[in-house]
Amino acid sequence: MLSKKHAVCGVLALLMTSSAAVADTWRYAFEEAMDEVQGKFAQKFKEEVEANSDHSVQLFPFGTLGESDSILEQTQSGILQFVDQSPGFTGSLIPEAQVFFVPYLLPQDEEVLATFFKESKAINEMFPPLYAEQGLELLTMFPEGEVMMTTTEPVTGPADLDEVKFRVMTNPLLVESYQAFGATPTPLPWGEVYGALQTGIIQGQENPAFFIESTKMYEVTDHITRTGHNNFTTAVMANKDFYDGLSDADKTVVDNAIDAAFDYIIEYQKGLTEEALDKIKEAKPSITITSLSEEERQPFMDTAASVEEEFLEIGGDQAQAILDQLKADLEAVQSN
Numbered sequence: 640m641l642s643k644k645h646a647v648c649g650v651l652a653l654l655m656t657s658s659a660a661v662a663d664t665w666r667y668a669f670e671e672a673m674d675e676v677q678g679k680f681a682q683k684f685k686e687e688v689e690a691n692s693d694h695s696v697q698l699f700p701f702g703t704l705g706e707s708d709s710i711l712e713q714t715q716s717g718i719l720q721f722v723d724q725s726p727g728f729t730g731s732l733i734p735e736a737q738v739f740f741v742p743y744l745l746p747q748d749e750e751v752l753a754t755f756f757k758e759s760k761a762i763n764e765m766f767p768p769l770y771a772e773q774g775l776e777l778l779t780m781f782p783e784g785e786v787m788m789t790t791t792e793p794v795t796g797p798a799d800l801d802e803v804k805f806r807v808m809t810n811p812l813l814v815e816s817y818q819a820f821g822a823t824p825t826p827l828p829w830g831e832v833y834g835a836l837q838t839g840i841i842q843g844q845e846n847p848a849f850f851i852e853s854t855k856m857y858e859v860t861d862h863i864t865r866t867g868h869n870n871f872t873t874a875v876m877a878n879k880d881f882y883d884g885l886s887d888a889d890k891t892v893v894d895n896a897i898d899a900a901f902d903y904i905i906e907y908q909k910g911l912t913e914e915a916l917d918k919i920k921e922a923k924p925s926i927t928i929t930s931l932s933e934e935e936r937q938p939f940m941d942t943a944a945s946v947e948e949e950f951l952e953i954g955g956d957q958a959q960a961i962l963d964q965l966k967a968d969l970e971a972v973q974s975n
């Protein structure tokens with residue numbers, strides 16, 4: 640029979656083991672498939688966390704837990720610990736996040752963009768408190784590539800978008816922007832886009848080339864137009880209570896894994912746009928891929944000032960401060 644002393648020691652040992660190694664499974668959902676950019680980022684994050692801690696990360700790609708808004712809500716309520724949601728959707732919750740939809744604000748140069756996301760004070764210091772108000776710890780934002788239009792009819796200027804029902808993410812400023820481009824913006828969650836194009840409910844949508852290729856948007860549209868008006872931004876967050884409750888060591892594991900995944904995803908995307916466009920041409924030789932000239936882009940560029948004004952109207956209390964800081968951050972990286 641165990642002595643009383645031995646029994647107490649046993650219980651203590653058990654308590655110590657369980658508190659020292661609260662090895663649990665962290666759930667992480669994202670808006671794309673496993674082999675798309677957000678999925679690649681998430682896989683790298685998982686690999687880093689699992690290599691450097693006792694925790695495991697369970698990944699939930701698009702389609703396993705619902706649309707983007709649903710996975711964000713699940714993270715806010717603590718069902719999920721991590722989520723990747725793009726400002727294209729978060730903009731309806733955090734109005735300042737709509738800043739990423741002022742056309743021609745972000746540069747297209749991938750290296751400049753990567754440095755901008757890494758060093759931007761607006762992104763790394765001003766956005767986190769805004770996300771925190773919504774119960775979210777903003778861990779990083781990163782670019783996913785040049786946004787292109789895919790349409791059923793060719794586009795060379797705003798007149799070609801007249802009466803075109805153009806799907807946009809559910810973001811009020813993106814709606815404004817496409818209205819200014821001359822289209823009839825139609826906000827839809829991602830899961831409805833292919834079917835809506837197929838049945839003719841909409842006639843256009845925008846996304847980076849890798850996504851147009853992997854989701855086979857080229858099957859339901861015939862023309863890809865490069866207007867250079869934006870680069871796709873996404874964001875990775877944690878449930879704030881969960882993150883705040885982590886030990887310092889676990890916070891470091893998470894932060895380091897995010898940094899490693901950021902560097903990885905920037906490297907991963909080198910050449911991805913051109914590769915995707917080549918695959919699209921191979922899959923559908925009749926598709927047209929047109930890069931508009933500076934002259935043809937001008938009327939789209941001319942809308943930027945009015946969309947920026949609209950952002951200041953609907954972009955929340957911090958709109959002006961965020962926009963000013965973002966521009967200063969961009970100037971700083973572009974002058975280097």
Ligand code: 6CS
Nearest residue numbers: 670671808829846847850
């Ligand atoms: O257009 C969309 O809704 C989707 N586009 C990308 C590149 N990622 C996720 C998002 O849901």
